[in-house]
Amino acid sequence: MTLPFRGRREDPRLLTGQGRYSADHNLPGQAWAVFLRADLAHAEIRGLDTAAARAAQGVLAVLTGADMAAAGYRRGVAQLPVRGRDGALKTVDAPALAQDRVRYVGEPLALVVAETEAQARDAAELITPDLRPLGVVPDMPAALTAQAPLIHDEIPGNICFDMDFGDCGRIARAFEKAPHRVRVTLESPRLFGAPMEPKAALARWEGDVLDLWCPSQGITPLRGGLAAVTGLGPDQMRLHAEDVGGAFGVRGQIYPEYTALALAAREIGRPVKWVASRSETILSDYQGRGLTLGAELALDAEGRFLALRHDVLADMGAYPSAAGPLTSVLNPLQMACGAYRIPAVGGRIRLVLTNRTPVSAYRGAVRPDMAYVVERLVDEAARRTGFDRIELRRMNLIPAADFPYALSTTPMPVAYDSGDFAGLLDRALARADWAGFPARRAEARARGKLRGIGCxxxxxxxxxxxxxxxxxxxxxxxxxxxxxTAAVASGQGHETVFPELLGVQLGLPPDRIRLKGGRADSPFIAGGGAFGSRTMMAQGSTTQEAGRQMLAKARGLAAELLEVSPEALSYSEGLFTAQGTNRALSLTDLAAQVPGGLDVMAEQPGPQAFPSGMHVAEVEIDPDTGTCVLLRYTSVDDCGTVVNPTLVEGQIIGGLVQGLGQVFGEAAGYDEEAQLLTGSFMDYPMPRADLLPRVDIELGGVPSPGNALGAKGVGEAGTVGALPTAMNAVMDALAPEGVAHLDMPATPWRIWQALQDAKG
Incomplete structure (x- = not known):
């Protein structure tokens, strides 16, 4: 089903400043909150002198970790559905405000509530923390040393989870007999989610019911997280998230600030509002990535893949978040073999604690990183063995006849549902003019430039x-x-595509249908948020099921009113017609005659699908400056059934730019004391429009058999493809100059330095 594009319904509201973001909500009598945050990465809290702050003008309350602990308000405990070498994920049940110790710069120490934001900010500066510095664990190498300080006494060795997967014996035997063995170790740096909308929240109590306004990707996960940290029941929460200015995974869970605000509002008996500055958002939002990826590939003499062994180290920061451990374990398990048929795949995954901000899901949630390490490894194997990199892929890809392709890498039954890798490969190479690249490289060389192509x-x-x-x-x-629906949109176009989808099914004009996603005034709904590229295939398919149920109800009621049998009714363009008569009844009129009689609640199992793609990038590097220009990008994606091509292309372009931002500039920097060095957009380069001057997108593929629409998620595909594709292109340009290794980000300085180092 492909819908005609009539423009996005959301755009007039959002582009004219009429959006309703979290900071736009205000309530009569609200007070203002400001957080005092730790300026040390690891320290014992010997005391917090709050007397001057409590006595300051306009101050209504000052809360500390002791208040949170007394109320039972916690950070929440992360969980994993799989077990590791020594059991379940090790985590801690800490108060929402720090108590006893601070463990990362920016961790909230205290909350000040006052009549105005300025009064709260002034009072927060009067609090005197007595902090005794402790040994700092600034990164994963430091965390894994024998002498490393423990971030949590309950978690020995700073490893909160350690897991082996796959048949280790079979893998070892394959490597022993393999004539070719190739290994890479790659870094995927920490990143900021950097949504357009800084973090904000507003809390209010009406009796024992909490209203909370905050940016979120979905009400159901937000409700579950809030229940876990406060002990409130589902009927004690009304959660509000209307417009959300970017989410990217970092807006998928409850932050400690939200629960502190909830307690403050209960304590003073008034609504409490907090709006973070941009620098506070950068400091306190959970981060993404933070991975060290080792992988080793065994090949036979003809280039067939025999075994693939991974060693994944994932930085969780000071506390395992709700999503960080989950995505850092489950997604590597499901992507360990890449697009290839490999007899033996496995390895080790370790989740490591450091004195840094906690890590959560971030667009793609370790999927881009796994594609990155596998595809960089394939290119490196081709470079070292002399096999052609395209033919190496073609020889080893999973053939279409093998789908569904069962994975042996995960403890849970999982199978790739569908795909056509050979078709993707051929179409992308043709669109990118791969065969014509040698001539373009020679022309660039004549101009003194280095040209590279990657896939x-x-x-x-x-x-x-x-x-x-x-x-x-x-x-x-x-x-x-x-x-x-349960999902909250953050730019995907839900308000446009869901009414269009249902309008086509029911024969109604889309402008007579509206969407409420994750709204407190909706019926109580279960379901996932807008994460994992799941919304269209999950809630879109369920919307179609709801439409089917509504039409079935309506047919029976219309038959009664028109005094015919249901089988004697035809339905078209929103109208029931009694066959052979001039009697008819519209769906809209029928709904008006039976108020509430056509309302339905449909549910379906949450589906899973496996989108795929073949991307090609071409770059040119100035060796004198290290400047790298992305000349062209080709994206051929199997996203199953495409419902709205324009919106899908927009999702792919957004994902590409986000991935390319990581390749060419983005990285959260810390010093040896775990102090953040990139605390503003002056230090942290966000991608700009000229990063992707030309992109060629082809959509389509094999419909997924796992949902009624046949859709596959597409929101993260651009990012998943961008990391390996662009870095393979950069390395293709640099390898002839003797550069053997380069980690992201491929900034001009890093490229230039790599070229200088290669000269010796």
Whole structure:
């Protein structure tokens, strides 16, 4: 099903400043909150002198870790559905404000509530923390040394999870007999989510019911997280997230600030609002990536892959977040073999604690990193063995006839559902004019430039998550139809595509249908948020099921009113017609005659699919300055059934730019004391429009058999493909100059330095 594009319904509101973001909500009598944050990465809290702050003008309350602990408000405990070498994930149940110790710069120490934000900020500066510095664990190498200080006494060795996967014996035997063995070790630096909308929240109590406004990707995960840290029941929470200015994974969970605000509002009996500055958002938002990826590939004499062994180290920061451990374990398990048929795949995954900000999901959530290490490894294997990199891929890819392709890398039954890697490969090479590259390289060389071309063939999991997704359809008094879903949009175009999808099914104009995603005034709905590229295939399919149920209800009611059998009714363009008569009844009129009688709540199991793609990038490097220009990018994606091509292309371009931002500039920098060095956009380079001057996108592929629409997730595909593709292109340009290794980000200085080092 491909829908015509009539423009995005959201855009007039959002582009004219009429959006309703978290900071736009205000309540009568609200007070203002400001957080005091730790300026040391690791220290014992010997005391917090809050007397002057409490006595300051306008101050209504000052909360510390002791208050949070007394109320039972915690950070929440992360969980994993798999066990490691020594059991379950090791984690801690800490108060939402630091108590006893601070463990990263920016960790909230205290909350000040006052009549105005300025008064709260002035009072926060009067609090005197007595902090005794402790040994700092600034990064993963330091965390894994025998003499490293423990970040949590309950977690020995600073390793909160250690897991082996795959048949280690079979892998070892394959490597022993392999004539070719190639290894890479790559760094994927920490990144900021950097949503356009800084973090903000507003909390209010009405009796024992908490209202919370905050940016979120979905009400259901937010509700579950809030229940876990406060002990509130589902009927004690009304959660509000209307417009969300970017999410990218870092807005998928409860932050400690939210629960502190909830307690403050209860303590003073008034609404409490907090709006973070941009620098505070950078400091306190959970970060992404932070991985060291080792991988080793065994090949036979003809170039066939025999075994692949991984060694994944994932930086969790000072506390395992709700999503950080989950994505750092499950996604590597599902992407360990890449797009290739490899007899023996496995390795080790370790989750490591450091004195840095906690890590969460970030666009792609370790999927881009796994595609990166596998595809960099394939290119390196070709470079070292002399095999052609395209033919090496073609020889080893999973053939279309082998789908569904069962994975042996994960403890849970998982199979790639569908795909056509050979077709992706051929179409991308043709569109990118791969065969014509040698001439373009020679021309660039004549101008003194280094030209490189790179590719990546990948498959990734999308969907999953909750066991059930629900969608409700309700008719309003004005004759409009409302779709209620659990996911909250943050730029994907849900308000446009969901009404279009249902409008085509019901034969109704889309402008008579509206979407409410994750709204407190919707019926109680279960389901996933907008994460894992799951929304269209999960809640879109469930929307279609809800439409089917509504039409079935309506047919029976219309038959009664028209005094015919249901089988005697035809339905087209929103109208039931009694065959052989002039009697008819529209769906809209029927809904008006039976108020509430056509409302439905549908649910379906949360589906999973496996989108795939083949991307090609071409770059040119000035060896005198290290400046790298991305000349062209080709993206051929199997995203199953494409419902709205324009929105899908927008998702791919957004994902590409986010991935390319990591390749060419983005990295959160820390010093040896775990002090953040990139605390503003002056230090942290965000991608700009000229980063991707030309992109050629082809959509389509094999419909997924796992959901009614046949859709596969696409929101993260651009990022998954961009990392390996662009870095392979950079390395293709540099390798002839003797550069054997380069980690992201490929900034001009790093490229120039690599070239100088290669000269000896």
């Amino acid at each position: 990546a063939l990948f498959i990734e999991p999308s969907g999953g998550g909750p066991q059930t997704d629900q969608v409700a359809l309700t008719w309003e008094a004005d004759g409009t139809l409302t779709i209620h």
